[in-house]
Amino acid sequence: MKMRLLRTFAMSVIGSMQPSETPQDPLDLEVITLDPQGNPAKSVYYSYGQLLTLPTVTVKTEHDPNTNTPAIYTGIYLSDLFEVFGADASLDVIGANCLDKYKQYYDRDYIAKHRPILLLKFDGQSPDEWPRASQSPGSGRHGTMLGPYCVVHESFKPTETIYEYVEEPRIPYGVVSLELTRFAQSIGRFMLKDSGNDPEAIKGQKIVTGGCISCHHLGNAGGQFALPSWADVAASAQNSRDNFRKYITDPHSMNPQAGMPAYPTFNDDTFNALEAYIKAMMPIE
Numbered sequence: 001m002k003m004r005l006l007r008t009f010a011m012s013v014i015g016s017m018q019p020s021e022t023p024q025d026p027l028d029l030e031v032i033t034l035d036p037q038g039n040p041a042k043s044v045y046y047s048y049g050q051l052l053t054l055p056t057v058t059v060k061t062e063h064d065p066n067t068n069t070p071a072i073y074t075g076i077y078l079s080d081l082f083e084v085f086g087a088d089a090s091l092d093v094i095g096a097n098c099l100d101k102y103k104q105y106y107d108r109d110y111i112a113k114h115r116p117i118l119l120l121k122f123d124g125q126s127p128d129e130w131p132r133a134s135q136s137p138g139s140g141r142h143g144t145m146l147g148p149y150c151v152v153h154e155s156f157k158p159t160e161t162i163y164e165y166v167e168e169p170r171i172p173y174g175v176v177s178l179e180l181t182r183f184a185q186s187i188g189r190f191m192l193k194d195s196g197n198d199p200e201a202i203k204g205q206k207i208v209t210g211g212c213i214s215c216h217h218l219g220n221a222g223g224q225f226a227l228p229s230w231a232d233v234a235a236s237a238q239n240s241r242d243n244f245r246k247y248i249t250d251p252h253s254m255n256p257q258a259g260m261p262a263y264p265t266f267n268d269d270t271f272n273a274l275e276a277y278i279k280a281m282m283p284i285e
């Protein structure tokens, strides 16, 4: 009861937190509101100091996946950010945009299952002092700066396994802005219009929305880290299935410069689901 009251009080403080219309500092967090077409409608900037005045949590993790060390995280639950940013009820997804155009979406379902945290302090330190990411070869990402912001979990347990695809944590680093958007304009853009019939296509859809859209875009939805759009990827699945499969399991065998991460575990079942989804999605507009 007492906690609840404190929290209500803390959340009411938020209402009075005024963001700035223009960036003032490299650590400012840009918050973009997208219009119903998925285009940026407005941007405001919250200072690092302002974010620190919000109700934060401090948790210990046994294994920080970016540095492969134990860590103490202080940050804000993404579930609280909708209110912090004054999002109206139609805005049900937060997108995290990285400097290299990698993007992750947080929908209500993922947020409830995994409780992602916008990181403000790593082992008590502010972003200038954060360690660098120890990149696993083939992760594809550019650079190793964790800051200015990143999204972390106290612990991540995959809730979905589809053949050889295991749900991956959405843990972008180098996050420079957050966007408030709608399911239909983000993850929903990649969903089958008529998902009724083919269970394999639905499995493929889960692989793609969980694993591929952080880099491959469709219109203004999804990350733009990769030059080939999702429509390009789908075309290559349809035109040259063997090359498609080979590129995904071992991109370096076909392109020494590949920025695409390898999925060496994907087997026939996994690819059949992926291809059933792509086929059901055609034509992609």
Ligand code: HEC
Pocket (backbone or CB within 6 Å): 139, 140, 141, 207, 208, 211, 212, 213, 214, 215, 216, 225, 226, 227, 228, 232, 233, 236, 237, 244, 247, 248, 251, 255, 257, 258, 259, 260, 261, 263
């Ligand atoms: C970390 C970013 C990233 C993720 C995640 C990612 N890709 Fe890619 N992908 C790339 C990049 C970058 C390229 C462009 C070529 C290159 O640099 O390897 C690419 C190229 C490809 C290509 C070959 C290009 C073409 O037009 O045929 C295919 C096929 C592909 N990706 C499929 C996928 C699938 C399927 C997934 C999800 C299982 C996925 N990608 C996830 C970054 C990514």
